[in-house]
Structures are given as C-alpha cells and as structure tokens.
Amino acid sequence: MSIFSTLSQKPWMADQALVDNEHMGKSMTLSLRKATLFLLLIVIAILFTLFSVAYIGRMAYGDWRTLPEPLLLWWNTAIMVFSSFSFYRANVNADHNNIKKTRIYLLVSGALTISFIVGQLFVWRELISFGYFVSTNPSYGFFYLLTALHILHLLGGLIAWLVVTLKSFTLKNDPVNFALKVNLCAIYWHFLLIVWAFLFVMLLLT
Amino acid sequence: MSESIVPESELEEVELYHAKSWWTEKVFTQDAKLIAVQYGLTAFAIGFVALVLSWFMRIQIAFPELSIISEGTYYQFITMHGMIMVVYLLTALFLGAFGNYLIPLMVGARDMVFPYLNMVSYWTYLVAVLVLFVSFFTPGGPTGAGWTLYPPQAILGGTPGQESGIILMLVSLCIFIVGFTMGGLNYVITILQARTRGMTLMRMPLTVWGIFTATVLALFAFPALFVSAVMMLFDKLLMTSFFMPALVEFGENLTYGGGSPILFQHLFWFFGHPEVYIVALPAFGIVSDLISVHARKNIFGFRMMVWAIVGIGALSFIVWAHHMYVSGMNPYFGFFFATTTLIIAVPTALKVYNWVLTLWKGNIHLTIPMLFCLAFIVTFLNGGLTGLFLGNVVVDVPLSDTYFVVAHFHMVMGIAPVLVILGAIYHWFPLITGRMLHDGMGRFHFWVTFIGSYLIYFPMHYLGFIGVPRRYYEMGQTEALYTSSAADLNVFITLAALAVGFAQLVFVFNVFWSAKKGIVAEKNPWKAASLEWQTPDQPPVHGNFGKELPVIYRWAYDYSVPGAEDDFIPQDVPNEKVKLAKGHSQLGVEST
Numbered sequence: 147m148s149i150f151s152t153l154s155q156k157p158w159m160a161d162q163a164l165v166d167n168e169h170m171g172k173s174m175t176l177s178l179r180k181a182t183l184f185l186l187l188i189v190i191a192i193l194f195t196l197f198s199v200a201y202i203g204r205m206a207y208g209d210w211r212t213l214p215e216p217l218l219l220w221w222n223t224a225i226m227v228f229s230s231f232s233f234y235r236a237n238v239n240a241d242h243n244n245i246k247k248t249r250i251y252l253l254v255s256g257a258l259t260i261s262f263i264v265g266q267l268f269v270w271r272e273l274i275s276f277g278y279f280v281s282t283n284p285s286y287g288f289f290y291l292l293t294a295l296h297i298l299h300l301l302g303g304l305i306a307w308l309v310v311t312l313k314s315f316t317l318k319n320d321p322v323n324f325a326l327k328v329n330l331c332a333i334y335w336h337f338l339l340i341v342w343a344f345l346f347v348m349l350l351l352t
Numbered sequence: 353m354s355e356s357i358v359p360e361s362e363l364e365e366v367e368l369y370h371a372k373s374w375w376t377e378k379v380f381t382q383d384a385k386l387i388a389v390q391y392g393l394t395a396f397a398i399g400f401v402a403l404v405l406s407w408f409m410r411i412q413i414a415f416p417e418l419s420i421i422s423e424g425t426y427y428q429f430i431t432m433h434g435m436i437m438v439v440y441l442l443t444a445l446f447l448g449a450f451g452n453y454l455i456p457l458m459v460g461a462r463d464m465v466f467p468y469l470n471m472v473s474y475w476t477y478l479v480a481v482l483v484l485f486v487s488f489f490t491p492g493g494p495t496g497a498g499w500t501l502y503p504p505q506a507i508l509g510g511t512p513g514q515e516s517g518i519i520l521m522l523v524s525l526c527i528f529i530v531g532f533t534m535g536g537l538n539y540v541i542t543i544l545q546a547r548t549r550g551m552t553l554m555r556m557p558l559t560v561w562g563i564f565t566a567t568v569l570a571l572f573a574f575p576a577l578f579v580s581a582v583m584m585l586f587d588k589l590l591m592t593s594f595f596m597p598a599l600v601e602f603g604e605n606l607t608y609g610g611g612s613p614i615l616f617q618h619l620f621w622f623f624g625h626p627e628v629y630i631v632a633l634p635a636f637g638i639v640s641d642l643i644s645v646h647a648r649k650n651i652f653g654f655r656m657m658v659w660a661i662v663g664i665g666a667l668s669f670i671v672w673a674h675h676m677y678v679s680g681m682n683p684y685f686g687f688f689f690a691t692t693t694l695i696i697a698v699p700t701a702l703k704v705y706n707w708v709l710t711l712w713k714g715n716i717h718l719t720i721p722m723l724f725c726l727a728f729i730v731t732f733l734n735g736g737l738t739g740l741f742l743g744n745v746v747v748d749v750p751l752s753d754t755y756f757v758v759a760h761f762h763m764v765m766g767i768a769p770v771l772v773i774l775g776a777i778y779h780w781f782p783l784i785t786g787r788m789l790h791d792g793m794g795r796f797h798f799w800v801t802f803i804g805s806y807l808i809y810f811p812m813h814y815l816g817f818i819g820v821p822r823r824y825y826e827m828g829q830t831e832a833l834y835t836s837s838a839a840d841l842n843v844f845i846t847l848a849a850l851a852v853g854f855a856q857l858v859f860v861f862n863v864f865w866s867a868k869k870g871i872v873a874e875k876n877p878w879k880a881a882s883l884e885w886q887t888p889d890q891p892p893v894h895g896n897f898g899k900e901l902p903v904i905y906r907w908a909y910d911y912s913v914p915g916a917e918d919d920f921i922p923q924d925v926p927n928e929k930v931k932l933a934k935g936h937s938q939l940g941v942e943s944t
Contacts, residue, residue, distance in 0.1 A: 153658060155554040157907040158650065166555060171460070171547040178465050182541045185571070189533060195576040196622075200579060200615060204594060276661035280590045284610065291582070295672030322755055 183330050187337050190299065192342055197295070198348060201288050205352060211283045213349055217270050221264040229258035230339040233332040240328040248328060249314040255335065256307050263297050285352070287350055292345050296338065303334050359523055368895050369467045379581065380475075383453040383894050387474050389784070391448035394474075399441035400860075405429040407853055414846035416826040424512035426825040427496030431513075432484075434499025435521065438627060439528060439804050442769055445621035446634035447532070447570065448477060450635060450776065451563045453784070457884035458560050459488045460548025460902050462895045464538045476531025480524045487520040495521045498823070503595040503613045509602070519588060522581040529574045531580075539567045543792070548883075548897075550904030555923070557882045557908040558651065561658055562637020566630045567666040573626035573669070580619040587611070598637040617679055621672035628765050629668040633661055635772040636703055639725050641908070642772075642779055643707055645880045646722035647714030648919050650909035653706045660699035667696040677745050683921035686745045697736065703731055711754045715912065716917070718879070720794040723774025727802040728768055735764025737828065738813065753823070755815020759809045763921050767805045774801070774859070781866070783884060785889050790870060793862040797855050803853035879919045882908040914940030929931030 156162050174181055204210070236251035270290065280290045310327045317324055371377035381387060384442045409429050411420050416459070421429065432798035452470065456463050464470045477709060487494040496512030497505060505511050507518055554610040556564075583594040587608070595616040596608035636657075644651045673681065673689040707729050716722065738760040742748045751757060774797075781789050818839050820827070888898040902924040911923040915936040932941055 151663070152553050153655070155552065156655065157552065158654070158909070163906060164803045166552045167550050169550055169552045171549050171551055173547075173553060175877060176545075178541060178545050181545055182466070182537050185537055186533075189537075189571050189575065192572055193578065196576050196619065197791040200583065200594070200619060201613050203618070204612060207612060209593075229784075258627045280586070281592050281607070284593055287586060287590070293587060295582075322427060329531050 177326065178331055179326060180333075183333060184225050187334070190337070190341070194292075194295070194345070197288075197292060198344075201292070201348065201352075202237065204284050204288070207284075209283065211285050213289055213352065214273065214276065214278065215350060216269050218265060218272065219346065219349075222262050222269065223342065225258050225262045225265060226339050226342050229262060230332075230335045231257060233328075233335040237329050238259050239333040240325040243325075245314055245317055245324075252307065252311045252314060252328070256304065256311060258299055259304060259307070259335075262301060266293050266297055269293070270348050289349060292349075296342055296345065299341075300339055303331065303338065306331055306334070328333075368462050369501055378692060380471060382463070382471045384456050384464045384467070384470060384564060385892065385894075387470055388449045388451075388453035390474050391444055391452060392644050393477055393478065395441050395444040395449060396486065396860075398436055399445075400856075402433045402436035402441065403853060403856065405436075407850060408434070410846040410849045412825065413827075414843040423825045424496055425493070427498070427823075428494045428512050428517070430499075430823065431496050431521075432488075432494050433498050436484070436839040438631070439525070440484065442631045442711050442765075442773075443532070443570070443627070444477060445767070445773055446631060447539065447567055448474065448535060450559075450638065450773075451535070451567065454559055454884060455539055455542055456565060457887065457892060457896055458557055458882060458908075459543060459546065460551050460883055460897065460904060461542055461546040462901070463547050465542045469534050470538050473531050473535035476527060477532065478529060480528035483520055483526040483527060487517045487524075490516045490520065493517055495814050497521075500554065500617075500624070501584070502620075503584060503587065503597060503611075503616050504608070507584065507596070508599070519585065522585050522588075525581045526578060526585075529578045531655055532570060532574060536567045536571045539563065540571070548901045548904060551883075554655075555904055555907045558639070558654075558657055558661070559637040559882075560662050562634040562640075563798070563905060566633040566659050569626045569633070569665050569668060570630045573623045573630065576619050576623035580616050580623070583619075584616065592738070609679055614676075614679060617676050618673070621675045622669070625672040626665075626668045629664055631765055631769050631900060633665060635728070635769040636661060636664050639728050640703075640707065640710075641882065642721050642725045642775055643710050643785040643911050644883075644911060645779070645841045645878050646717045646719050646725070647711050648717070648911045649710055649714040650911055651706065652712075652907065653702075654907070656702055657706055660703050661698045664696060667699070668690060668777050671696055671807070674743055674748070677748045683745075688744055690745055694740065694804065697743075697800075700736060704729065704736075719778075720789070720791065720798055721775040721779035722880075723795075723798050723802075724771050724778065727798070728771040728775065731763055731805070732768040732769060735760055735762075737743050739764055751816055753821050754816035755812045755820050755822050759812035759816060762812075763809050767809065771802070771805075774798075777863070779878065780884075781863075782877050782890070784891055785867045785870070786873055787866055787870035788868045788877065789875050791860050793858055797859045797862065800855035800858075801852055804855065806917065807848035807854065811845055815841060823907075830902050841911075879918070879920050881906075881922050883923050886922045886924050 155166075157166060176184070211316060232251050232255040236248050237253060239247040262315070268289070273286065273289070280287050294296045306327075310324075310331055313324060367380040371383075372382065376382075377658075381390075390599040406429075408421050409426060411418065412426055447758050452464070455461070484494075487943055491514035492513050494513045494515035495501070495506065497518060501521065507514055511518075513521075541562060541899070547556070584590075586592040587594055587596050591607055591609035593608045594608075595613055596611040597613065599606040640651050640657055671689060671692045673685065674693045677686060708726075709939055737754070742751060742757065742760055778789055778794055781787070805820070815838055818835065818838060820834060827839070873890065878885075883904070884900060886902060887896055904923050905926045906921060906923055908923055910923075912919045913921055915932055915938055917931040919931045932939065
C-alpha cells in the first residue's frame with residue numbers, strides 16, 4: 147500500500163474501519179533493527195551530503211587549491227573494498243549458519259578496517275610532511291575534516307563489529323539474531339564504502 | 353509500505369525492560385514515561401534560566417540608567433536566551449518530553465522500541481545542557497554572538513565569550529544533536545513499527561502525527577547545524593577559513609582569508625527554518641487533540657490536518673533564505689523564497705480554519721487546556737500574519753532589524769508553542785501524576801500569561817514600525833530614533849514581562865504542590881477517546897497496558913457520536929460494546 151493511499155484513508159468511515167481492524171500495527175515488513183539502521187543511514191547520508199554541499203560552495207572562492215592525491219589513498223580504497231567484501235562473505239556464511247567461517251571473515255573485515263584507518267592516518271602524515279596543514283587551504287581543511295568524519299563513523303561501526311565478533315566466539319543458540327546482527331554490520335560497512343567512494347571521487351575531481 | 357500483511361509473530365519482537373535496582377528504576381531508567389519527565393524537568397530548569405535572562409534584558413532596556421548589566425553581558429544574555437529557548441527548551445520539550453510520554457501510550461506500545469538508546473539520549477541531552485550552562489562560569493563567560501552565531505564576528509575578539517563561550521556553545525550543540533538523533537530514531541521507528549493491532553497510521557491522533565513529522569524534520573535538519581558547528585569549530589580552533597574572510601583586527605591582519613560567512617548562513621538557516629516547524633508541528637498536533645477533547649467534537653477535516661502537517665514539513669526545507677534577505681541575494685533568489693514562504697501559509701491557514709471549524713457548534717468546555725488552546729489560535733494567527741509581512745523582501749528589508757521581527761517570532765514560535773505546552777501540561781498532568789492541577793492557580797496563570805504576553809508583544813510591533821532597532825543595549829537620547837513614547841512603551845513592556853514571569857512562578861508552584869496535594873484525578877477526567885487515557889492504571893505503570901496490548905477499533909476522535917450514551921467512544925472499544933443511548937437501536941456512523 148503506498149503512502150498516498152494510506153494518507154487518503156477515511157478512518158471514520160464504517161467500511162474503512164473493517165479494513166483497519168485487521169491491521170497488525172506495522173508499516174513495513176522490515177525488522178525493527180534493520181528499519182532503524184536504514185533511517186540512521188539516511189541521516190548519515192544527509193550529513194555527508196551537506197558537508198559536500200559546503201565543500202562545493204567553498205570551492206567557488208578564489209583561494210581554493212587543488213588537492214594533492216597521495217597514491218596511498220588508492221591502496222586505502224582497495225582495503226576498504228576488501229573489508230566490505232569480507233563483510234559480505236561473513237553475511238553469507240552467517241545466513242548459512244556457518245559460524246566458524248563467519249568468525250574468520252569478521253576478523254578479516256575488522257583487521258582490514260583498522261588497516262584502512264591506519265592508512266588514512268598515514269595519508270595525513272604524508273600531507274603534513276609536505277606542509278599541507280589543516281589551515282593551509284580550505285581544500286586541505288575539508289580533506290582532514292571529511293576523512294576524520296568518515297573514520298569516526300568507522301570507529302562507531304567497529305564497536306558493533308566487536309560486539310558481534312565476540313558473540314561469534316560464545317554463540318550457543320539464537321543463530322537468527324546473530325545472522326541479523328552480522329547482516330546489519332555488513333550493510334553499514336557497504337554504506338561507508340559507498341560514502342568513501344563518493345568522497346574519494348569528489349576529492350579526485352576537485 | 354505494506355499494511356495488514358505482517359505475520360503476527362513479528363509483533364512480539366520487543367522485550368520489556370525490567371529495572372534491577374533503585375538507580376536503574378528511578379535515575380538511569382529506560383521507561384519512556386520517566387525519561388519524558390526527566391527531559392521535561394531538565395528543559396524547564398534550563399528554560400527558567402533563559403527566562404530570568406530575559407528579565408535582566410528587559411530591565412536594562414526599560415531603565416538603561418540603572419545599567420543593571422553591561423553591554424557585553426546584554427549580548428551574552430540575548431544569545432543564551434535565544435538558543436536555550438529554541439533548542440534546549442522547546443525542541444527538547446516537544447520531542448523529548450511529550451514524544452517520549454505520548455508516543456508509546458498513544459500508539460499502543462509498551463515502551464519505545466530501543467529503551468536503552470532512549471535512556472542514553474536523555475543523558476546525552478543533559479550533558480549538552482550542562483556544557484552550555486558551564487559557559488556562564490568560564491573566563492569571558494558565554495558567547496554573545498547572537499543565537500544565530502554568525503561568523504565572522506562570532507569567533508572574533510571583541511565579541512563577548514569568544515575565549516571559550518563560543519566553543520562550549522558549538523560543542524554543546526553537537527552533543528545535543530547526537531543525543532537527539534538517538535531519540536529521534538526511536539520515536540520514528542516506534543511509530544512506524546510498534547503500533548498495536550488496529551492502529552493504522554491514519555488512526556493515530558494528530559499529536560503523534562505532529563511529533564512524527566517534526567522528528568523526521570529534525571533528523572534531516574539538525575545535520576545542517578552539526579555541519580556548520582563543526583566547521584566553525586575548525587575555524588576557531590584550527591584556524592581554517594571555511595567561513596572566515598580576510599580580516600584586519602585592531603590593525604593586524606588575521607591569518608584567516610577567503611572564507612564565506614554567507615555559506616554559514618545558508619547552512620544555519622537550512623536547519624533554522626525547519627526548526628521553526630520542529631517546534632510548531634507538535635504544537636499543531638497537540639492543540640488539535642486538545643480542542644477536539646474539550647469541544648467534545650471530532651476534529652474538522654482530519655485528513656487535511658494530516659496532509660497539512662506533512663505538507664508544511666516538506667515545504668519547510670525550501671524557505672530558509674527568507675531569513676537572509678538583508679544579507680543580500682540575487683532578486684530571483686529572493687523572489688523564489690518569498691513565493692515559497694507565502695505558499696507555506698496555505699496549509700498553515702488551513703489548519704487554523706479547521707481548528708475554528710472544530711469549535712463551531714462544539715460543546716465547548718472552557719477548561720484551562722481549552723483556554724490555552726483558544727489563546728494559541730489567536731496568538732498563532734497574529735504571529736503568522738506578521739510572518740506574511742516579513743516573507744516579502746520589500747517589507748522585510750526595512751523591518752528586519754527592528755522590534756517588529758522580535759514581536760513576530762516571539763508571537764509565532766515563542767508564545768504560541770508555549771501556550772500549547774502549558775495547555776498540554778494542564779491536560780495530561782492527571783495522567784502523569786494521578787492528580788489535577790489546582791484550578792484557581794491555573795486560571796490565574798492563564799489570564800496573566802495570555803494577556804501579559806499580548807501586552808509585551810503587541811506594542812513591540814509599533815516599536816518596530818517607528819524603527820526602534822533590535823539588539824541595542826541602550827537606545828541613547830536621539831529623539832529622531834527613539835521617541836519618548838517608545839521609551840515609555842519599553843517601560844510598560846518590561847513591567848508586563850515581569851508580571852508574566854511572576855505568573856510562571858505560580859505555575860511552577862502549582863505543579864509541585866498539586867503533584868503532592870492536588871485533588872486525586874478520576875479516571876480519564878476529560879473523557880478523552882485517545883488511547884493514552886485507556887490504560888488500566890492512572891498514572892500508567894511500566895509496560896503501559898497490563899497483560900495484553902489493546903486492540904484498536906476506531907480513530908481517536910469519536911466524540912458526540914449519535915446513538916451512543918456517552919459523548920465519547922474510546923479507541924479500544926468495539927462497536928458491539930458501545931452503550932447505546934435510550935431510544936437508539938444502532939450506533940450512527942457520522943462522517944465529517
């Protein structure tokens with residue numbers, strides 16, 4: 147049922163009441179956690195979009211300098227892709243109730259994510275060694291700001307990753323709930339990969 | 353979205369939280385009702401600070417010879433008054449307090465879907481409030497940048513509180529937004545996914561519709577404030593030039609250069625204008641429900657009311673630049689925003705008509721909540737009409753820096769929502785505490801607040817028309833700028849403001865006194881049909897609805913239904929169980 151047909155209902159009418167009485171109380175078939183995650187992702191997407199709008203708005207001024215593109219960023223991007231892929235494999239294995247393999251892929255994902263974060267910090271170090279500080283030019287400022295914000299979101303995800311990974315060691319029953327949690331982590335990681343890809347392309351093009 | 357095809361087993365997804373100690377039951381509670389009270393008390397406490405600040409400002413304006421506060425302090429008080437009232441009081445009250453209390457009860461849920469997250473949301477809000485409050489005691493005091501925190505002056509020397517006040521303000525806002533996001537996710541998902549059987553979206557009361565739409569707005573708009581706050585923190589602490597242009601201060605070139613203050617204004621108002629509706633939409637919803645209950649009549653044009661809430665919410669994202677006419681902009685740009693501003697008045701006016709038409713031939717009970725609702729309608733109408741003036745570029749430009757604007761926004765988003773909050777407290781106090789608020793004190797509170805507010809803000813329009821500038825600490829003796837009649841009027845306004853302030857003290861006393869010694873409320877004292885009043889216990893206990901969740905058979909507005917013995921039919925009563933009036937063999941199903 148579309149949102150428009152919902153909004154056109156007349157709840158005071160007797161025939162509509164017969165339909166409404168059968169309603170089970172949910173508007174979407176999604177689970178609570180997944181619905182919440184999707185809403186959170188929308189909010190995060192808006193946050194990054196607004197930063198990007200500010201970025202593009204600030205570019206219009208004359209003092210803007212093109213960003214350097216350290217090679218390491220490409221390596222970091224590859225690591226992020228593998229991390230996301232590893233989460234995909236963890237998700238598939240969790241769905242098949244293969245806890246052992248899930249655990250291995252979870253550990254690989256976590257290790258790759260930490261490598262990505264360390265890699266980004268190395269990029270920062272490289273930029274600083276060239277004298278590109280946060281206040282040198284707004285383009286550098288934005289680079290530090292956006293990458294830091296992305297890292298912060300990954301760190302938040304790592305808390306969830308830690309909980310799920312620890313759970314994989316002590317798991318006795320409740321595999322459905324476990325699979326859902328792995329699934330939510332995987333969605334979050336795929337999303338942060340897309341965000342990074344978007345930021346990376348924006349940084350490359352400008 | 354799919355309706356009515358959900359497997360029944362999915363409804364039992366949420367486990368009810370059970371406290372294990374006094375601390376987890378009373379302090380670090382996860383019960384939405386108690387979290388609501390915590391939100392409410394914290395918001396009122398910090399709101400009271402903002403109220404006291406306004407008294408100091410008013411005394412300074414009326415009696416400048418007393419020099420009760422210095423110039424810098426005046427700006428600090430203006431800033432803190434504005435920011436506290438808009439964000440830390442109104443937003444927190446409508447969404448944190450009313451949202452937490454009413455959403456689960458009105459949609460038939462036992463609690464919010466993520467109680468732990470809900471608890472963390474409140475404590476994060478409290479930290480935000482404390483960080484802001486601490487700035488009163490830091491070197492240099494709180495920021496005096498004005499509540500809009502416009503750069504470059506917000507972080508430059510010469511602006512009060514530029515040492516640490518501005519940093520604490522920005523950090524506090526970021527913390528607030530993080531805390532709100534946790535709560536907001538909870539409110540939206542609870543409404544979408546945790547309603548009881550039979551509770552379709554269109555059977556939800558308008559209060560829930562208002563809170564729901566406002567929460568969505570807040571989730572989408574607050575990131576803009578977050579972005580501007582973080583970027584300004586970078587400018588202040590790391591000397592970036594996102595917003596800061598090249599500047600010379602005290603004869604020295606600053607390291608800033610090339611930044612765009614206008615960029616900040618766009619980001620700020622992209623949050624700032626939806627914020628008006630984040631405050632207004634829950635007020636619209638609540639006032640609709642209160643009018644319906646106390647006029648014993650179904651709300652007129654229910655569907656249009658829902659559409660108007662959703663429409664206003666959507667439109668609120670494309671009007672923001674009408675706050676920036678005086679910053680200068682392309683005339684086509686101004687034309688666009690003036691047009692959208694006038695368009696948003698259409699669904700808003702529609703709501704006002706529907707409230708009035710709900711009252712038409714209603715069985716109006718002049719209870720205190722109803723008095724506040726009537727006061728709201730006229731006050732909102734007043735403030736809304738002056739908004740139409742200011743939405744036009746040619747009218748706004750000369751009036752923008754005068755008291756006309758102060759009068760407009762205080763009427764429309766200060767007094768009007770506060771009147772709803774007060775009416776709502778009188779309405780739901782029996783549900784929350786099990787006791788009635790004292791009627792005599794309540795009526796005194798109402799009349800002084802209502803008439804007093806008009807005595808404060810009506811003359812301000814006149815001050816604006818004759819060109820008295822806002823934001824001035826002292827007007828000086830220039831007769832051309834500040835006539836003796838304006839000076840006398842300012843004295844009058846100040847006296848009215850102090851009287852209204854005193855009435856709020858009576859209200860606070862009434863709340864605490866009645867919570868202990870008030871008359872014990874009978875069950876569902878207003879004879880309301882909505883679900884929050886149908887709980888087995890009053891006040892509702894943890895879990896809200898006893899062993900079984902209620903099943904919903906009707907919308908929330910079955911008042912004065914022909915053929916029914918009572919003049920209301922609760923939402924959880926099926927047609928077969930409705931007592932018929934004498935001489936009636938059938939319940940008449942009325943449509944509007």
